[in-house]
Amino acid sequence: MTDSSDFLYPRSRYYGEFKPENLTFNANLQEFAQRVNYLCNLETGGKISPEEAYQEIKQLWKQLKRSKKQLGIGDQPFDENERVI
Numbered sequence: 001m002t003d004s005s006d007f008l009y010p011r012s013r014y015y016g017e018f019k020p021e022n023l024t025f026n027a028n029l030q031e032f033a034q035r036v037n038y039l040c041n042l043e044t045g046g047k048i049s050p051e052e053a054y055q056e057i058k059q060l061w062k063q064l065k066r067s068k069k070q071l072g073i074g075d076q077p078f079d080e081n082e083r084v085i
Contacts, residue, residue, distance in 0.1 A: 021071040
């Protein structure tokens with residue numbers, strides 16, 4: 001039997017550039033997407049209000065942005081070994 005968390009929170013394989021910060025951000029991004037999906041389904045099903053869903057998604061977005069900044073994702077658009085001509 002598989003772990004229930006694998007079923008509830010599936011993770012896709014990462015094919016990008018291998019760096020620890022990229023892997024961490026990818027995991028955070030997948031979690032963000034999964035939680036937004038749950039909130040959308042709860043709102044569609046009438047379990048939470050549109051405003052409540054919006055506020056929750058807004059908080060999740062702020063967490064994702066904070067994670068991106070802390071990990072330094074996108075700070076250096078070019079590899080240190082690449083030369084720009």
